Amino acid sequence: MGSVGLLYVGAVLFVNALMLLGRVEERSAALLNLFVGTLQVVLPTLLLVAAGDDLKAITAAAGVYLFGFTYLYVGIGLLAGLDTTGVGWFSLFVSLSAIGFAAINFLDVRDHPFGVIWLCWSFLWFLFFLVLGLKREELAPYTGWVTLVQAGGTTTLPAFLLLTDTYSTSAAFAVALAACAVVSFGALWFVAGPGRAQSRTSSEPAPGT
Template structure:
């Protein structure tokens, strides 16, 4: 994923985490979803055209559509009030694709840390499926906190470090990501996951 786009993925995840927690409403969150969703559709289209058949460049760009379509869908649903079930089932598709991108990141691209990050994105979209596709509203608060954590840990901070040229990949960093993530999300589940959500119609990030 492009470093600039990744930074703004962090922005939209941050806003949508607040949406799931009931801090902002859907209409307030719609603009950032539409802005970033549009960015994450236009950008990979340009990159794929410019790749001129380069399989590596195409694979790096292809995953952006998963984010772009999700955010556009969130924005449209927020403005129209359309049912969330379709978006929830699309999130299951995204979660499965993200596992494939995680494997490809490690095996095909040699990027171990982003392999771990793709797994966290898969987990996040799986939560969206459970909340929106299956209607398990009691997971909405937990999903909101996971979204906030991933806004910074998997998007904004890596994006900023990539932009500034500080980011480095290593097996140790990838394993640290996984270990910290499991512990942190486990703690969040104990603290927030068992509480019922106060929102009757949660939206994903």
């Protein structure tokens, strides 16, 4: 069930990335956030019911709730026209919690690639905190592009690897993921970081010139 939920997280991150980049209208993005948020609350609840005293299963379900509540929070907020500071500061909580889940994957579960993925999610939700909680709107383009990359690299790709039984927990795969993440996020900073979009816009000739 986790791989199915992960696939649809990729879908909602894809749409939210396009929303941050101004390609998708906010209220239309709200519906998918509600759909996926509901899925990400129902699935871990089912896992908890079936987990019994299985601590690893309980821990896995606890992590999924962080994102389910985020998407529900975003969806309701967009439809109701709420201020974004609440979901922004909740994103900081998610970001810090994700570091803990990364440590669990590295040290306890021994799933090194997902340890890297949790760190990527921590970085992304910290960006959400900056944009939504602290109103650092100049970071919205960069955050949008990072969200788009993570929609593919940290959710859709591992979901398909899990669904096709080709996922590997090896350290080599984790190192490859980490390297791709660092290079991608660094390159995007130079392309879409603060001031980059404005400088490109100001350098373009005015219509009719």
